[in-house]
Amino acid sequence: MPCEEASMARIRCLGILLLTLACSTLGVAAADSESGEKLRTSFHFQPARNWINDPNGPMYYRGFYHLFVQYNPTGPHWRNIVWGHAVSSDLLSWVFLEPAIAPSAPYDAKGTWSGSATVLPDGRINLMYTGVQVHGRQVQNLAVPRNYSDPFLREWVKSQLNPVIVPGAGVNSTEFRDPSTAWRGADGLWRVLLATKDHRRHLVLLYRSTDFTHWSAARRPFHEGHTGMVECADFFPLSSAGSVKHVLKISVLESRRDVYFLGAYDDSTDKFLPDDGNDDGLQLDFGIFYASKSFFDPSRRRRVVWAWAKEQDATADDEQKGWAGVLAIPREVWLAHDGRQLMTWLVAEVDSLRTNRVHIADMTIQSGDYFEIAGLQLPAQADLDVEFQVSNLERAEPFQWRAAEAADLCAARGADVQGGVGPFGVWVLASRDLRERTAVSISVFKADERKHMILFCNDVSNSSYSDQVDKHNYGGLVQLDLAKAGGRISLRTLVDNCIVEAFGSHGKIAILSRVYPTSAVGNKARAFVFNKGKSTIVVSRLDAYDMASVKIS
């Protein structure tokens, strides 16, 4: 952060929020390297420097959002993990406080790992987190605020009764972690979920308690599967058109995927039954979106989810940048009308960052053509909201793959191989000569007589000249009745220097990518709309905005 801004942050902290300590410890780090500064985000959550990973314990308390995050105060790599703590009144600007929890006792000497916050009906708050002991044994601990009159809840006190949950007989003690937010059943007992594994089998275990400190394990696993270790279980109800569904989300360590199951939960038996055909789970985001954690925001009556967007560059680059890890913009999630999937969209607060608007309507793009979105001041930091209209649907190729092969299809065909209808979409973080560019693309395939399969890809194969970064393409499919939709397909793409968050079909699909342009950085980056398909398409509407930066200090 430039000096001027740093001192502004200090003044704001001192003058308005009286957070001297927060400023001097985290807020005023100097720029480490030029490239690291150019790639830093402008409105995503990241501390001034060092490593972050999972979001922890998000909650709302007396007018402030609290977010904790796995944080290494000593460097841009995964080590010495504490609970970084930040507060915000709008989910966009944040003030970092002193870490809330750090190793201090035999039950957490080797790390204070992920966990959740539970706000009790009487207003008390419990953080439950995983402590790592000397030989790697993982146990669960509690911490509570020292002073409830402090709206920032700066100090946290660990329970004298820690650890409150230890791995029982038959549980792998080095793979037993990430307590969920607790919920209370009709019988008055609190329930919490923990993730573990048993050979290839992953297990989500349920624990119950009358008082939040004495816990006993349920006899049956709450959920199991065969993906190896999972992490960060999250469990919550959602309703749509009067019917309630429960959502169980797990983070699959090996594939680095967040997967959720929709189903029915009965608190008298503590059985969670995934819906028919939902045994393998679904994805909330098809890209680099991991260890997500949600909370219910009582101030706006919505479910909001945070996730970690891990670096895809080399460790040496992180050392040079001085930082590693960004959190995705918080997203609202809700149940689709048909109750068969979750929908996801950026929280509405993000729209308040939109400044200069560029508007285009009814622009035709012939096969092979493209145009630059002119008039943005800083396309490296932008929100592009586009509605495409396709015709010539008889040209769409038949869809002959399985839905699970979407990412492979994006890898094989990406945003450049000509199809009948598409690929078309946007190029962002593009250099003037277009050699460096990240594509967010749409390809239309015929599923049956009426429906179409729409393939959305984040094609990052040309996103950077550097060969030290992971350039895997990610993508997913949406089934649409295009005739009913008037041939229209929507695509919103949020760009913030090193991160691209794409949302298709009004939130039916999301894909997050991390990118590392070398020439298309800062004010040298451009944005375009392209059509590589055989058919002409129409941009029926395009609204592009420059995005203001937020203050994180």
Ligand SMILES: *[C@@H]1O[C@H](CO)[C@@H](O)[C@H](O)[C@H]1NC(C)=O
């Ligand atoms: C608790 O916080 C309030 C508000 O910040 C403060 O005025 C009070 O002195 C604090 N109490 C203690 C015991 O620290």
Ligand SMILES: *[C@@H]1O[C@H](CO)[C@@H](O)[C@H](O)[C@H]1NC(C)=O
């Ligand atoms: C526990 O998990 C670790 C890490 O996967 C593995 O190395 C170890 O063998 C497991 N222990 C048992 C007792 O299964």
Ligand SMILES: *[C@@H]1O[C@H](CO)[C@@H](O)[C@H](O)[C@H]1NC(C)=O
């Ligand atoms: C990437 O660049 C190469 C070389 O210019 C080009 O052949 C290819 O089509 C490009 N792919 C994408 C997705 O931009």
